[in-house]
Amino acid sequence: MNPISLAVHGKGIRKAIQRGFSIVGRYGFAPNKMERALTQYTDILSRFDCRATFPIISLAVQRHPELIKKYYDQGIEFAIHGFRHLDHSELSYEEQREHLALSLQIFEQANIEPRGFRGPYLRWNAETLTVLEECGLLYDSSQSLTWDVLGEYDNPDYQHVLQFYGSRSATNYPSLPNLEDKLVRLPYSLPDDEALVERLILPPGKMNEMWLDILHRTHRLGELFTIGLHPERISFCKDALEAVLAESGKLQPAVWVARLDEIAAWWWERTRAKIEIDMVSEDEFHVSVLGPEGTTVLARGVEVDAPTVPWTGSYQQVEATEFTIRAPRHPFVGLSPSASPDLVDFLRQQGYIIEFSSDRKAYAYYFDQPQFVARHKRFLLAQIEGANFPLVRLSRWPNGARSALSITGDIDALTLWDYVLRMFGK
Template sequence: MPSNHLSYAIRAKGLPAFNNRIRSISQRYGFSPVKMENSLRQFIGILQQYQCGASFPLTAVALKRYPDSIQAFQQAPVEFCVHGYTHKDFSSLDPDKIVDQLHKARQVFSNTGLTTTGFRSPYLSRSSDISKALETTGFSFSSNQPILWDIIDATSLTASQTANFGHAVAYYQPWLADARLSLPYQIYGLVDIPVSLPDDEMLFDRLNLSHADVENAWQNILTQTYQRGELFTLQVHPERTSLCVEALLALLSRAQSLSPKIWIAKLSEIAAWWRNLSAAYIELIELSNNQYKVRIKSPVSATVLVRSVEANAPTEVFFDNYRSVNSIDFTVRSSVRPIIGLSPNTSQVLANFLRQQGLIIEFNPRREQYSLYFDQESFDHSQERSIVAAIDSSLQPLVRLWRWPNGAKSALAITGDIDALTLWDFGLRLIGS
């Protein structure tokens, strides 16, 4: 029913934020797509200054109404992902309807000459039914899981700001960055790429922060993800481009100034890399006199790290106690096997998690043969950060691949949902069209 879509939009945002949203859209959208086209040109112009790309999840029905507006950007350094057929809560749909929505959306994209296997849910809705439907309909990656960074000083907020922000957090039910890793993960054949909160909607519309405060917020998240070697997936709706120009320029400028570098990539590139990393094949051959031959079979662009071993190839400081190796075929000297040993009873979920970190693992009951060893029958994701900290803080010998390619320490993805192209789209959206 049409009223359901309106009531859901109010429930998702909260009434104050919904009212603010209604007031703001007349300034950011017009009766034709011209305002949005201009916003996209401005956004892409910033990207071109730094020779990087972005990913724009796009509602298919808006694309169907105004295909020329999006086709004009096909040569730009951006990709368009599916953001639903219509902008509705996918978690409220039964599995058959989810599949139908996804098929219809992909058909619209195909008819418009756009190729994508990426998806972000409206309202960041997520469920096992959504993930299974995405795999069934040929998608290879999604970006639905929010992760919240503790960057807002709660003591500085007014009562209304606190309520607006708290409503968003309660609705999204994000991971907390202090407890979980901001990294892709594989589920039902998909790679899901977490999106960072607070996003532009929360910062500007809910908290009404200044441009300088938004810039500081983004810089804070970038600092934390860089220090941890993780991923910052920025969410900037293109409709707010004019509000974010200085903050976005400052973010990209700093991201390109750091060494080791930050990999700035589109969602499809990150998903493809994560699959390659998880499937990486590293050969460790035991020689004589505590020496091991290391051969990196794939992927070619992998960042190879060593710690507390002697290597016969050039190395340089990477971070903490790790050094990067400029070779994919080299020898190391170590008193133990410089990889992760796992007991035969260790959880397969933990083994998969370690592989996705670029760690070399072997199942073997002989603990004494390994520099690091886990004997853990159960594993849940609340243990991720403590396990990674134990590995990274150790001084034991280790050879591994890093999470990111070509010598990058962390990663940054610029994304922006395009919920609508015109005021008409917004009106029709509220009645479910």
């Protein structure tokens, strides 16, 4: 789908129909074709024992509840992709509330519980987030993050669409969930299928290479790769999807492949894990961690009185959540009492164990920034992970996984008829 064409030019009905049919022609859309695409998609997923998230417009759920329920019962997550396929950054608070209430009603009638949202065209505004939170959704996955993997294949058309999406660069911002008040924000990774198929002229095999590149980078950094692959493009992109899923199964420490609702729930619960540190003596600390199932402690440069297995770098994975360690200095992150609350929050969300203290010498890592903004995050993570000082922390992902991968695909319409109605704004 060409978001700019739809948003900017999709005004006249005649034009909309023409454009609609031209796109229909291009993808060979027809009734049942989408169902075939969904079956092909889910067959690939089950071969890799993987489940996915499909954000879907609510009108498509209303028109085809049984079909959607069939995939839902197979373990596919359906998130809300708008009541209709509209640019939410252009909608008021009241409009978004009304649309979301209608969506929730439709999902409920279909016996499907939605946990999250992705804005059509990856666009949103502050009211979007307020409304999602007020309506009790767990996550939003509308903010895109662009990985610099294109090299010579980059072009102005792609850059233009990135601007339209309000995309941020993964070079400057970590690709990680972020718990903002009660809403988990999950980044969407670009280039997605649309960018690779529609905007960039790539030789065969290049798409696999680019997605594998993002997979390896997120694995190295311990971050999240959210693949966007619209079901209608599964035939074009299945090789790339299979390549990523096959490779993710080989990487060590593991890649956690999960749906967006599972990732959001994990992030929410792990951030709230209770950690107690008791000083037994000058250089002995008793650590006790109470977190969700899968909570894992990582340690480096310290002696642990519990079994450990090598993780990555100089980290060991501790096979216990209650144990004693010996270390010459506090192997946690020391923070000045005047450190920015945003810094404290960010470190906690990463699984670092924090102690407030004015004694900076007692810590290998000590921060006192009174100001902390999103652009500082990558640098801070590199500072902590790039050095080898003694540290005990929680693993960001469950069961000691090193990074996370989520397969997602937006469904804008299920049949040709839905598609035409969507062009009329129905």
